[in-house]
Amino acid sequence: MTTKNKIKGPLESEDIQFNLHGVKYVQPLQGHIGRIWRIAWSPNGRILATPSSDRTIRLWNTDTGEVLHTLERHGKTVTCVAFDPEGQLLASGSQDYTVKLWEVSSGRLLRTLRRHKESIFDVVFGPKGQLASCSMDGSIILWDIVSGHANKEMDVSDGGLIAIAFDPNSGLLACGGNGGSVRIWNDQDNTLRSFEVIPSGFVTGIAFSPDGSKIACVGSEGNIRLLEVATGQPLLTIEGHTSGITSIKFYADGQLLAAKGWDGVVTVSHCDTGALLAKIPAPTVGTSNLSGIAFHPHIPLLATVASAPDTSAKYADRVVNIWELDVGLLLGQTIIHKITYTSAKVVLVGESNVGKSYLAHRIANGTPPEAGEIKSTHGMKFWPLDPERLCPTAKAPLGQRRDVVIWDMGGQEEYRLIHQLFLHDTTVALVLFNPIRGVTSFKDVETWTKYLDKQLSGRAAIKLLVGAQIDEPCSVIDSNAVQRLCSEHGFAGYFETSAISGRGIPELCVATARAINWEKLGLTSRPALFQLIRDFIETKRKQGDVILYVADLLRLLGDQFSSEDEKKAVNAVTDQLATQGVIARSRVSTGEPVLVLQVQEIERYAGSLILAARNNPRGVPALELRVIAQANFSLPGIAEDDRLPRNQEKPVMECTVQLMLEHGICFEHEGLLIFPTLFAPTSFTTGQELLHAVSLYYDFAGAIDNIYASLVAWLVLAQDFGRVRLWPDRAEFEVKDGGLCGLRKVGRPGGFAHVDVYFETNTPEHLRKEFIDFVEDHLARHGVEIQEHLAITCPCGHRFEEETLRQRIVRGDKDVGCPVCELRHNLTEGAAKARERDPKIKQQTWALRTKIEKLREKSTEQAVQVLETATKTEHSSGPIRLLHLSDLHFDATTPVKARLQWLLDDLKQDGGIDFEELDYLVITGDFTDKACAEGFEKAYDFASQLAQEFSLSAERCVFVPGNHDVTDLVDAYSRRKDSAGLNDGEWMQEGRIVLARDPQKYPLRFKPFSDGFFHKFLQRPYPTDFSEQGMCIPFWESGIQFLALNSCWQIDEFHRKRSGINVEAIARAVNMAQKQENEARESGQLVPDKPLLRIALFHHAVAGAEQMKDLDFLGNLQKNGIKLILHGDVHKMHRDQIGYWHEKRMHVVGSGSFGARAVDRPEASPRLYNAIEISRDLSSARVHTRQQTKPDGPWDGWYEWPDPDGGKGRLPYYDIKF
Known part of the structure; x- marks a missing residue:
């Protein structure tokens, strides 16, 4: 029979129609002025208790719908309630950290229990009347309800607990929360068992079956999972919800299971088969609370928290609806057909070249591969097969679907960081090694075993040790060592195999089949729509499709299901598949969602990116986000012909970066992906x-x-x-x-x-x-x-x-x-x-982890956005733009935000120089004033925010120190009797004492500059070996090479004016420049006829009263093709030419002081900076000179340059011909 009922919401005038087979609407309970949380029915079934964020609890007469009592003593949201077995007491938990005990008959507060240090999210009475509560402080407390004291307390989780339940028979206590595990506590012997059920998620609800043999748990992933209490083994997974689930309850006869989800649906399922018997609307808004459901203890009534129609989040979840279930009718039919399915994951791991791919081919196909057919696996490869391929007895029973998927993991070092993301959910692990190779191969097995042990997180996966590439018995193999390896590391067996000859393959297949305990894996019951989506995805995957647009999935399903059902189901199913590592989710630049079906492509591209980072010529294992997004980015290890088409490669690349960031393989830093473990x-x-x-x-x-x-x-x-x-x-x-x-x-x-x-x-x-x-x-x-x-x-x-x-x-x-x-x-x-x-330390750590998770999500989203915008931005055809600043002189009082804003106004706005893009940032010293630590901190903030404004990575920022960045060290000089054995410049006479440089400590004058700014920004230390302070930084796409030099290497407290450049440093930089150019032209990075512009950077001037004393090095720079010199120091704008008659003449550009105080600048000299535009053919440049005449005033042009066309006016720029 079909029952139609109307519910009138309290805040709207429109009706909602319900039309459910076997479900009859009874009545609403409404009156709360805040969200209702976890509700409870009294043992006699006459009273329903509803806690709310309005800080009250209402006790309802469910026969009449009247409020018996309103309990009002909590100071914050009341989250949960529970009746004692006699129905005389009510316990309530709250975000005010307290548990309160009430007398049900009168509504009188009996006592307040205080011990928890965070919000309480669940309370429960045991079969003998014992009271337990759990909190976000990670503890469970068993209370003495007479004295109000804690009888027992256990710190179960440092991530916070959300749900608890008592076994109605034995008194075992189950709990769950952040971390995704279910824990069972036996308070009699104080033992605690833990079972991971929701990897990378959290548990929100737990319930014991009436006979105490099963636990049902739900959480953020959206599935219902049933476990066997005695062993913790999975019995059944029920899919169907399209978002997280907040509450789970068994009906009294143990046949029905109700679950409420954030998708606005309450499902009623069969406990044994997972068949979906009813879907009851329970509209909600948002996912901020744990709204509940409750079965009547004796008759088939179900109470569900819901929102009135068209309710905003502010007024959500203020209604309790009561439903009557026709159990016989429900059990006699199935509204939505369910399919039971089980999958086993077999992984092959081991060192490279040990024969994993050959073995996988032999197992999957039954024949050896043809010569040259199998190449070394880069990343991983899937080999799906029916269980009977392993052993005829493994065939699935009628009515069930089973499959086995072999995951062939590449052994190359660059893929190991990625492999760890896909080892979870392993059923059987085949660890391959060649025992003939001796001790080294045995150590490799131990390493892989450690990898597996943690990734399996204690799950009952079977490990088999496989001796590979052994065509015939071999006496060289140390059989005792093999047996010891099996014993110490828990291998279930050892098998010598040859994928070519077939030796040992049948035995290994049978052992693998027997190792798969299909019953322990548990069944998965899912709606036909969910299975249809999975089948379509699997078909496309087997066909070799790499990318599948979600729109295509929706078009396929459009004729059979409502549009809203499709979208929710597709999101739920693809989320599940992505969590399992079968596929990955991404989106294209338009925002359209897309699925990466061949997850092995993500491994292949990840391995290539790891190689590219490791081989970064800057010496830092990093990748520029904007660069890797470009189609012309070179992928080491992937031949050009083996790359995916661009429309497929782009989402694969984005998924790869997202995955690496989410799992901490790398992190984003100043526009770079930094890989901490790849530093050489x-x-x-x-x-x-x-x-x-x-x-x-x-x-x-x-x-x-x-x-x-x-x-x-x-x-x-x-x-x-x-x-x-x-x-x-x-x-x-x-x-x-x-x-x-x-x-x-x-x-x-x-x-x-x-x-x-x-x-x-x-x-x-x-x-x-x-x-x-x-x-x-x-x-x-x-x-x-x-x-x-x-x-x-x-x-x-x-x-x-x-x-x-x-x-x-x-x-x-x-x-x-x-x-x-x-x-x-x-x-x-x-x-x-x-x-x-x-004890607060634990909460602080948990809070820090929560903060990090949010920041990780935000950082990942921002990185993907950079990739998307970078691919949409074509390479500029305009000039190369370089911002040259010097003499920042920042200190603790510098207003960084103001300095940055006035500069950006000048760079970007009309009336300024209108730079929409910037290619390089160059700062030539004096970041701080007198080497103060606060100044380096401010300089970092300034440079970082400036680079972000123009989407510059740290690799496109070039820095050299100035004399104000050198720290005076009291022990830089040591006292000696004479200067014997010392070179000129390494000592000075002070009375009768000779002060000599300490060769170990004198170079450390640059350590504060390195530690406080340079190293943090670029992730490489500034070298203290003076000969290494000549660095060459190439950018082949533009044809520019920067030679960064230190003109302050001999400046100290006794020699403030001793500027100059170490001759070894110059030689090193020149040598690097020559070598880099030769290698780039040979490799094709710099085509033979493409011009090259070499720019030298240092702090001190090479002309005028403040020039360096020894300028011999200029001739060497000129001879090696340096065409432009950028410097600072003199606090005024400077322009010069060296060898102006020579075809290799050098142009000298001094930028003046960007931030020096007026007292430190020449009279009438304003603050200054240069912005340089270099033609793409590197034949000319225009130097824009800018001035700030007042400390907090606007920047404007410095009109001091003659008009080259002979006009009488002055210009704010000048041109250079190279």
């Missing part, structure tokens, strides 16, 4: 030695590079610890209010590593604790076998024993002195002890 050792001496004592370290195992990369990436995103400086396997974060936090990774064989944690002595204690806790939390979440060790290793080399340090900490000491050098070191107690002493 350099010859730079700055920062290679560890100058700070290590406070503690962590031993851990797993995917070492992924764990370290994401740790650095998340700390960068957090911003709480300051800006980062990176070295090979090391990261330092400069704390804004003083001090430094650092990490150093030390790799070990077999998938092990340890991370040193260290600090500067002035790092605040609260930052130390937060940093340590975040590091430990990250390693615990992503690594395995974590062990924390207290360890102080003094820079002098002395190492303190851990027991000594722990004794000092227990005694209350704050620091410890080194017995060798007497340097004192702060004591750090470690993450666990710090959490015990200060």
Whole structure:
């Protein structure tokens, strides 16, 4: 029978029609003036309790619809309620951190329970009347309801708990929340079992079946999952909701299961088959709360929270609708046909060239590949097959669908960072190695095992050890070592195979089939629409289609389903497939959603991008976002003929970048993608030695590079610890209010590593604790076998024993002195002890992680937007535009935002020079005033925001130091009796004493410039070896080479005017320029007939009263084709030519001072800067000279240049012919 009912909403005049088979609408309950959250029915079924954000709880007589009591003592939103088994008490939880107990009959408040430190999201009474509550502080508390004290408390999750439920029979307590795991706590023996059910998501609802054998859980992914309580094994996954689910409830007979989703639907499903029996409208607006449902304890009534029709978010979820279910009618039919499906994922991992692809081909096809048919797998490859291909007995029963997919993972090093993203959900792992190769191959197996152990997160995946490429028995193989490997690392068996001869293949196939426990995998029940979408996607994937537009999917489904159903279902299904790693989602520049069906293409392109970053000629493993978006970007490892068509390559590239950012393989920094684990050792001496004592370290195992990369990436995103400086396997974060936090990774064989944690002595204690806790939390979440060790290793080399340090900490000491050098070191107690002493640290870490997740999402979106806009922007045909600033002289008082705004107004607006684009930013020194740290910080902010305005990456910014960027060090000179053995310039006489440069400390005068600005911005340290302070930076697309030189290398507190350039540095820069040009022309990056413009940069002038004393180097620059010199220092505009009669004449352009105070500039000289336009053929340039006559006034043209056409007026620019 069909029942039609009308519901009149409280805030509108239009009716809503409901037409459901087997479902009858009874009545609404309305009266709250805030959202209703988790509701509960009393044990006798006569009262319904509704908590609300209006801070009240209403007790309703469900027979009459009248309000019995309104309970009003909570200070904030009431989120949850529960009746005791007798129905005499009501417990309520709130965002005011309290649990309150009420007398149901009178509505009287009995007591308030206080112990939680965050919002409470669920309360529940056990079968014996015990009361439990869970909170976002991550704890469960069992309360003594008589005294109001906590009987037991367990910290279950540092990510926060959202839902709890009692087993109605045994008293087991299940909980879930952030982190996506379900945990079962036995309070009798205090054991805790954990099962991951929603990777990368969170659990919002949990319910035990009436017989206590099953747990149903729901959450952010939108599926209902049933687990076996005894083992935690999955029994059934029910798909159908198109968004996250907030609440899950069993009916009393255990046959029906109701779930409420953020998609505005309550589904009623069969518990055994997953068949969808009813869909009940429960409209909602937004996803900010956990609105609930509740079954009557005895009769088939269902209460659902809903919104009135056409309600805004402000007035959402203020109605409770009561529905009557005809159980017999519902169980006798199925509204929407369900399909049961199970899939097993078999991964092949191992080193490159071990024969994975050959083995996968042999298993999938039953025959050896033809000669040359199989090439080394770059990325990964899928091999789908029916289970009976492995073994005839594995055929699916009637009414079920099963498939096996072999994931062939490429073994090349560049793909390992990406592989870790696809190892989850593995059913069987075949770890391949060639045992004939000996110890090295055994160590490789140990490494892959560590990778797998964490990615499988304790799931019952079976590992099989496969000896590959063994055509016949071999006595060289160490069988004892093989058996030991199997025993120590949990392999279920060892199989020697040959994909060519077929040796061992049948046995391996049978073992693989037997390792797949289809019952433990659980069934997946899904609506026909969901399966139709999956089938269409799979068909296209098998046909080799790389890209599928969502619009095509919708056109396919348009004749069978409503448009809204299609869109929601397509989003839900493709989200599920993307989470499983089967496909990826992206969008084209128009915003149209698109699916990448061949996820192996993402691996292939990711490997290429990783190679490109590793081979970056700048010496920093980074990629320019705008550059990689261009069609002409060279992809190492992918031949031009093997690239995808551009309309396919673009979304694949965007998906690849998105995936790498989301998983912390790289992070965005000043327009670059930086890869923390790809830094290679350099010859730079700055920062290679560890100058700070290590406070503690962590031993851990797993995917070492992924764990370290994401740790650095998340700390960068957090911003709480300051800006980062990176070295090979090391990261330092400069704390804004003083001090430094650092990490150093030390790799070990077999998938092990340890991370040193260290600090500067002035790092605040609260930052130390937060940093340590975040590091430990990250390693615990992503690594395995974590062990924390207290360890102080003094820079002098002395190492303190851990027991000594722990004794000092227990005694209350704050620091410890080194017995060798007497340097004192702060004591750090470690993450666990710090959490015990200060419980707020855990909440701070959780809050920090939440913040990072939001920032990660925002950063990823911004990066994809850059890729999209870059592909739409054609290469400019106008001139090359270069902004030249010098002598910023920023200090703690500099108004950075104002300085930047007035400059941008001049650069971009009409009446200025109207630069819509900028190709390069050049700053030639004096970033700060007298090397003050605050000035470097301000200079960074200024340069960063300026570069962002013009979409410039850090690689298109070129910096050299000025004399104000040099720090006076008291120990840069040491006292000596004489100057024997010293060169001129390396010493000075002071009375009877000779002051001689300390060869180790004198170069460190540039370390504050490096640490405070240069290294943070460019992610490479400024070299302190004077001979390496000549750098050549090429841009072949424009044909420009910058030679960056240091004219301050000998300026110190005794020699303020001793400017000059180190001859070795000049020779190095010239040599680099020649070598770069030759290699570029040979490779085709710079075509033979394309001109080249070399520009030299340094701080000091080469003419006039302030010129450098030794100018011999100019001849060498001229001889090597330098055509333009840019400098600063003199605080006034400067123009000159060197060798004006010579065909290789050099033009000298001084920019004046951008930020020096009036007292530091020549009289009547304003603030100045240059903006240079260079013709694309590199034959000429126009230098725009700009002035700011008043400190906070506008910029204008500096009209001081004669009109080349003979006019009497003066011009704000001049032209140069090269």
